[in-house]
Structures are given as C-alpha cells and as structure tokens.
Amino acid sequence: MPTREMPIEPKMMSTHQSERPRSEFKFYLTTIFLTLWIILSEGFSSAALGVTHSADADQMTAALPESLVQIAPDDHAILVEKSTQTLSVYGLVNKTPVLKFQARCSTGEVAGPKFEAGDKKTPIGVYFITDAYEDRYLTPIYGKKAFPLDYPNFLDRKMGKNGSAIWLHGTNKALRPMDSNGCVALENNNILALSEFVSLNLTPVIVDEQIKTAPPSELKENQEGITAVIGQWLSAHTQGTYHDYLSFYDAAYLPDISWWTAWDNTRKDLQAKDTQIRVMADRIGIYKQGGTWVCLFDYCVESRGDRQEMGQKKLFLERLPSKKYTIVGDVFQTHAQGVQKNPHPLVGAVSRLGLFLETDDYFIEFVQRWLAAWSAKDMETYASFYDASFVSEGMGKTRWVNRKKNLSKRYKYIKLKAKDFKISKSAEKCTVHFYQEYKSSGFSTEGTKTLVLHKKGETWKIFQESWKEK
Known part of the structure; x- marks a missing residue:
C-alpha cells in the first residue's frame, strides 16, 4: 500500500464512554x-x-x-x-x-x-x-x-x-x-x-x-443544454480560434492557455496534409450541486479510424442570468498513460496517432542512402545511420561499425541492390523488410534484410538489423 497520511479517525463514542459537557x-x-x-x-x-x-x-x-x-x-x-x-x-x-x-x-x-x-x-x-x-x-x-x-x-x-x-x-x-x-x-x-x-x-x-x-423535464433541459455546450467547446479545439475557445469560459476565470500556440501549429500542419481530426468526449457524466454542474468525461482525439485517449477531463459549469452555461473550472481528473502532457495532452495524443508519419517512399530513400554509404565505403556517413543503442549478432554499434570498416578495406568494391520493400510503421518505430543482393570483390550473396528503425527527436536511426540468406 502506498504510504500516505491516514484520515482523522471518526469519533465513535461507545455506550460506556462519558459524554463531554454539552449546551x-x-x-x-x-x-x-x-x-x-x-x-x-x-x-x-x-x-x-x-x-x-x-x-x-x-x-x-x-x-x-x-x-x-x-x-x-x-x-x-x-x-x-x-x-x-x-x-x-x-x-x-x-x-x-x-x-x-x-x-x-x-x-x-x-x-x-x-x-x-x-x-x-x-x-x-x-x-x-x-x-x-x-x-x-x-x-x-x-x-x-x-x-x-x-x-x-x-x-x-x-x-x-x-x-x-x-x-x-x-x-x-x-x-x-x-x-x-x-x-x-x-x-x-x-x-x-x-x-x-x-x-x-x-x-x-x-x-x-x-x-x-x-422533474425529469428539468433534468433533460439541463442535460441537453450542457451537452450542447461541451460539443461546441470540443469543436472549437479543431475549428475555432483562440478567442472562440476562450468564449466558453467565464469572464472571471482564465484557464491555462499557454499551449494554444503549439496546438495551432499542429492544426495547421494537419490541414496542410489534408488530415481530418476530431476531439471527442465519451462516457459523459453530469452532476449538479447547488448552482454548479460538474462534468466528467473521457477526453479523446480521433483520426482515420484511430483513437487516442488523453485522460479524464473535468469541467465545472455555472449558468448565467442569460441562461447560458459558462465554464468556471477546467482540470484533468486523470491523464492517459504514455501521452505527453506538455505543452498539452492534445498535442501529445495527436503525435501518438502517427498523423505526421513519413511516407513509405521516405523509408525506401533512407535505405537507399544507407546502402549507398556502405557501397562507397563512406564509413562515417554509414555509422551515422545507427542508433547508439544498436545491437545485432551480439555486437553493439562500435563493434558493428569497426567490423564493417575492416570488410571495406578487404574488398576492392562493394555493390548492393534492394527491392521488394515491405514497410510497417507507427509514430516512433518502423520495420523495413526488403530483398537485398550483395556483391563484392571477394563475396556474393542475396536474401532478406530487416531493419528496425526508431525515431530519435526528428530523425530516424537503425536500432536493429538482421539477415536471412536465400
């Protein structure tokens, strides 16, 4: 059990205990x-x-x-x-x-x-x-x-x-x-x-x-009114301006909006790629106490049939004399695991959806450049394609590159061809299978090469490499 301060014990007087003086x-x-x-x-x-x-x-x-x-x-x-x-x-x-x-x-x-x-x-x-x-x-x-x-x-x-x-x-x-x-x-x-x-x-x-x-009719009126406001608020994430988004909040309450610039840039990038996204609320609960309604829901983003949770969002709303509902509090009840919180879970969730993945042509071109460096015996460029944590055949990056250097010195020429690419990718990992023909002055072979790439910041690096001879 996690250590935490226990709540104050409730005072349960037994029948043989004396009562303290009362008025x-x-x-x-x-x-x-x-x-x-x-x-x-x-x-x-x-x-x-x-x-x-x-x-x-x-x-x-x-x-x-x-x-x-x-x-x-x-x-x-x-x-x-x-x-x-x-x-x-x-x-x-x-x-x-x-x-x-x-x-x-x-x-x-x-x-x-x-x-x-x-x-x-x-x-x-x-x-x-x-x-x-x-x-x-x-x-x-x-x-x-x-x-x-x-x-x-x-x-x-x-x-x-x-x-x-x-x-x-x-x-x-x-x-x-x-x-x-x-x-x-x-x-x-x-x-x-x-x-x-x-x-x-x-x-x-x-x-x-x-x-x-x-009466049920009053509850229904509240439910429909608040659900409509939440729907409009969600739409403002993707279609509204900074001011449109803030218009749903009470004039006396300014939520954290420092993330909007980063999100707006993300929206523009998505629009340039003609990628549609939708910010959603699921499993909505609406509960009232006094003059405040508390709404709890699953906060998610969806695109291309894929969905990413951001966590559980909790909104506090009040009703103005004009009958308009206004948000007076905006917090996360929980955050989804694995979603980056900064600058905002919305930006992190879109990233996890892989909406900015490079095309298959990008990875084919990556492999061709890697093969070209090896064929040219440009070992510095060749080594730059590998991640520091690379492991293959029991060797880390340094031993692997040193082995290739020795081979490059042994052969007068090295020629490679790649074809029949099969690529599977996610936001942070890509696996490339292709058929490779290898020929050097002293050795020739062909078979299936597999590269596992990981994204490091804005670049991709080879994390694993394997070979299956024909």
Whole structure:
C-alpha cells in the first residue's frame, strides 16, 4: 500500500464512554436527531442490506434527484444527504436514474460545509472516488474498506477551502449520527455492499445538506443544454480560434492557455496534409450541486479510424442570468498513460496517432542512402545511420561499425541492390523488410534484410538489423 497520511479517525463514542459537557440546545437537538435516526433505521431495514430496487413506472416518471443530470454509462452515482444521514446509490435503467441501494451513514459531528482542516465538518460538493483500500491496509477504526475522495476539488481550493483525507469508510464501532471528524462512515456490511457500485475516478459522490428533486423535464433541459455546450467547446479545439475557445469560459476565470500556440501549429500542419481530426468526449457524466454542474468525461482525439485517449477531463459549469452555461473550472481528473502532457495532452495524443508519419517512399530513400554509404565505403556517413543503442549478432554499434570498416578495406568494391520493400510503421518505430543482393570483390550473396528503425527527436536511426540468406 502506498504510504500516505491516514484520515482523522471518526469519533465513535461507545455506550460506556462519558459524554463531554454539552449546551442545553445541543442536548435537545441531539435527542430530536436520534429519534429521527431510529425512525429512519426502521425504514432502511431492507435497503441497508443492499437490496436492489427495480425500476417501476412510478420511478421512471417521478421527480428525481436534481444532482443526477446524466449518470455516465455503466456507472453509478452516490448521494450523501447530511440532514438525514443517508447514503443512496443510483444507477441507470433504460437511461433513467433508479435507486439501487440505501443505507444509514454518519458524517462530521459539526454541521455545515467543510472549510478548513480540523473543523470536523463533511464537505459539500461533487467529488470522485480516487482509490480503494482493503481492511488489511487499514487500522480497525476504518472498518473493512475505505474509499478516498478528491477533496478539496478545484472549486474548493478556489474558495480557499483546505483540509484533506475525506474518505468513505467502514467502522468497527456502533454507527451514530454526525459522529465522524469529517469522513462519511458506514457500517461494515454496507461499505462492502457499496463496493460493487464503485469505479475509481468515475463514480461521483455528491454530498449536500438536503438532496433536492426535480422533474425529469428539468433534468433533460439541463442535460441537453450542457451537452450542447461541451460539443461546441470540443469543436472549437479543431475549428475555432483562440478567442472562440476562450468564449466558453467565464469572464472571471482564465484557464491555462499557454499551449494554444503549439496546438495551432499542429492544426495547421494537419490541414496542410489534408488530415481530418476530431476531439471527442465519451462516457459523459453530469452532476449538479447547488448552482454548479460538474462534468466528467473521457477526453479523446480521433483520426482515420484511430483513437487516442488523453485522460479524464473535468469541467465545472455555472449558468448565467442569460441562461447560458459558462465554464468556471477546467482540470484533468486523470491523464492517459504514455501521452505527453506538455505543452498539452492534445498535442501529445495527436503525435501518438502517427498523423505526421513519413511516407513509405521516405523509408525506401533512407535505405537507399544507407546502402549507398556502405557501397562507397563512406564509413562515417554509414555509422551515422545507427542508433547508439544498436545491437545485432551480439555486437553493439562500435563493434558493428569497426567490423564493417575492416570488410571495406578487404574488398576492392562493394555493390548492393534492394527491392521488394515491405514497410510497417507507427509514430516512433518502423520495420523495413526488403530483398537485398550483395556483391563484392571477394563475396556474393542475396536474401532478406530487416531493419528496425526508431525515431530519435526528428530523425530516424537503425536500432536493429538482421539477415536471412536465400
């Protein structure tokens, strides 16, 4: 398990522990809350066991949590309502959010949204589960499983909020309402049941004081409006100007745009080659809390039927009085492996697609120049075609070139011909097969030569060489 600071342990008072002094107001408030807790516990007797709910006609047409504008395909959404200490899980049935699981939970012992480390409050907002820990990696107080959340998120930091280590986890104590130091605690059987609904960096956890509902028509309006904005924003990557792209962002928020010049140059090069590309969003999830919508999606680029992931992009949007949606936050949730981040993953992803690959004629000409250097006994030029890490027949570059030098001195002439080229290439590697006829003053042979080339910066070098005599 990676070393990291564990979250503050939730405070679970046992029945034999003495209560610290409380004000008369807090005494009555706690009495009322515990009464409500008992009533709710009876109502959750089946749901807390992880009973799956089916989609009936009422659920498909009734008001839904306004947070669930669009659940990503094949995923779920977790809602935590602090006022009732309830955790609910929704999934999609016929593209409609349906309650799948419900259980009691315990949030921070101090009411209100979290603002700073140590305030014993549970944050309010849309968060995503970033990791999962089994009980063998946890101290008993965290129960059988734990899921870290990505608090503080972009908007939290923008508002000056701090703190860390806010988790969803189990417990080895009796579960009591509002009894943690900020985490969301569940009974062990329920944290284990919750596991089947969790996908890392995809499943949202939406925390609010009260989960509000909205008619399906309102959710559809939000979904269509935000999806349209995302589509236009994506199109601006390939078809818009710098100013077109920035027009989707709020006037009070300037995203990092230092990469645009490099991307614009890439776009121009692609246009010169008449190469079409498309920037896409896939598996879009849209979740609302308060006046903010959080959109998470797979950020990709596609061309010639090939697709390259850039990572998971997260946009924060708000709605202006004009009803226009505007982006107030733009971050990556994750980055795709192997894609260069600088100056921007979009530039790196296009590079990995191999859209700027040299033609087959380029590599044929490369081989002809290499053969010409060998035939002319120009050993300095000949050696320049090889990579420093070249290996063939157990020899590195230096030994290989020295061997060729000795042969060049032995023969009066060397003549080579190449034909029947077969070339396979990617963005950083090219394999060239061809039929070679070799004739010198002392030796003649013919057969199949194979060169494996690697791209080093802007040039190609021979990395491996093999020969199969006819």
